[in-house]
Amino acid sequence: MKNLLIVANMPSANTATLANAVLRGANHKDLDGVETLLLAPLDAGPEHVLKADGIIIGTTENFAYMSGLIEDFFKRIYYPCLEEKQGMPCALYIREGTDGTGTRIAVEKIITGLAWKTINAPLILKGEYQSGFGSECKELGTMVAAGLEAGIF
Numbered sequence: 001m002k003n004l005l006i007v008a009n010m011p012s013a014n015t016a017t018l019a020n021a022v023l024r025g026a027n028h029k030d031l032d033g034v035e036t037l038l039l040a041p042l043d044a045g046p047e048h049v050l051k052a053d054g055i056i057i058g059t060t061e062n063f064a065y066m067s068g069l070i071e072d073f074f075k076r077i078y079y080p081c082l083e084e085k086q087g088m089p090c091a092l093y094i095r096e097g098t099d100g101t102g103t104r105i106a107v108e109k110i111i112t113g114l115a116w117k118t119i120n121a122p123l124i125l126k127g128e129y130q131s132g133f134g135s136e137c138k139e140l141g142t143m144v145a146a147g148l149e150a151g152i153f
């Protein structure tokens, strides 16, 4: 059994919907070899990351940067996980109003520092909220869980 961890910032109803859509996608009925845990950043720590075989990070963009809670998560897990988790598959989605560039660059720098393996071009959910965002997040969850189950990441 593989363990997939989703750490998602959920400051609004929309962002909670997105995170839960990722979880639903990962729990696809045809996938029985992956156990998925969704945690808010403050509830997630090194113990969860060390146990994970793959991770999906979901962040909002705030002040042209990742959310403060996701930054705090990275600060708490960085050194405790640095040696053991190199090569861990990682996917990213960003919910933003107008421009997610700062967030994308900042998260990618940290992921590079951690030597995690990036498995998608970040899913960017931009502008006014659209119902289709949920489907995109669900697909992301299924894609990552299926890849982990199949051992292709």
Ligand SMILES: Cc1cc2nc3c(=O)[nH]c(=O)nc-3n(C[C@H](O)[C@H](O)[C@H](O)COP(=O)(O)O)c2cc1C
Pocket: 012, 013, 014, 015, 060, 061, 062, 063, 064, 065, 095, 096, 097, 098, 099, 100, 129
């Ligand atoms: C304090 C604050 C700062 C924000 N800064 C940015 C920003 O720099 N760039 C951006 O694209 N969106 C920014 N946003 C928009 C948020 O990313 C967006 O509100 C959040 O993803 C929640 O989306 P929702 O309205 O669909 O719930 C900001 C929001 C808040 C509350």
